[in-house]
Amino acid sequence: MSLTRQSSFQDHSGGKGSLYLVATPIGNLEDMTFRAVRTLKECDIIAAEDTRQTRKLLTHFEISPQMLFSYHEHNKAASGPELIRYIIEGKNLALVSDAGLPAISDPGADLVKLAVEEGINVIPIPGANAALSSLIASGLPTDRFTFIGFLPRERKDIEETLHSFNSAQGTLLLYESPHRVVKTLTAIQNVLGNRKVALARELTKRYEEFVRGDVQECLDYLQEHPPQGEYCLVVEGTSLTEERERLSAWWQDLTIEEHVAHYEAEGMPRKEAMKKTAGDRGVSKRDIYNALI
Known part of the structure; x- marks a missing residue:
């Protein structure tokens, strides 16, 4: 890949539009920033993972785009080049995910890659993010961290992925569904040991909850309080002392x-x-x- 330079707010576009990556609420509608609302109002096209979900957001903020386009994992191969063509023709396009920052654990990253290859300006519109919100409230170290996202489905693949982070000194951040969180915590205990963890769920919503303890304590808690809502797991990393012991x-x-x-x-x-x-x-x-x- 050759060196490229982007000046986001100077017009060197040659008539092309721009791709805006717009953060949306992760729970509370007040997560939305003024800049995000303005950007969505000004863009010609909005591309969304789930257009039904996005319509609710747009209606709430009285946003009426010229075109609301479906872009998700199953249609990205066809939709991606079409969206890029619109931008090349001069349309400004805003990409949103169902919640939080687009291009994090979703196909938005593929669209960004296509845009960069075509010399299109890619402009982030920051906002709420579940992983970082969980990290800063976890009580675990924040100076170094690794975002893992969703683990694979199969047990052997889960364990293999976790093994690759066995000696990572930074805090680990994972996303998980309520149906799989117990399975994932059990795998963490088996592979990484009984580390300190924080379980964050329903972030910025009315029933936001943090459960902090070691893995076993959190598993015991979930036995008494069945998992509900989407989770972010914040897992303690390996200490420098532990890593030195391993190396010696x-x-x-x-x-x-x-x-x-x-x-x-x-x-x-x-x-x-x-x-x-x-x-x-x-x-x-x-x-x-x-x-x-």
Whole structure:
């Protein structure tokens, strides 16, 4: 990719429109900024994940776009180039997600990529974000963090993803549905240990709630209070001391094959020895398997 330069508020567009990434409320309608409302009123086209949801927002703020366009994961391959063509023809387009910042865990990132490739100005209109709102109220460190988003569906894929963050020193941020939050917390406990966590739900809404404790305490809480609403999980990262201990561990000078053989010599089945080795090294079991092929 060659170097490009964007001057967002100077007219070097050559007649092209701009792509505006507009933050929408994550719960409370007052999350909406004055600038976001003005931008949506001024843009020719609004592209939305769920047009039914977005119509409610537009109606509330008395916004009537020339065109409300559907753009989501299942139609992005066809809709993306069409939206880019409108912008090239001189239309200003606002992209919104159902809640929060577009292009975070949604197909908006693909549209931004297409716009950048065409030399179109991409202008962020900041606003509410669930992950960062959860982080700053979690009580966990905020100086370094990693946004993971939604974990995969399958258990082995969930564990593999979590293993890849086993030695991450920054706080981890995840999104999860109420139907899967217990499963995800259990996986976190199995892979990362009984770390401190904060569960944030229904952010900026009437029933906003934070539950703070270690993983087991939060699992116990959810047994008594069944999960409701969308969750953001804020998970404690590995401490510098823990990472130093890992790097100075007894197995440090062993090859992966020797590491696995050590556990096999203790009577562990090979599969379990590989899993234990992966845990020691803070990598996925698949990484160990691939190294032994």
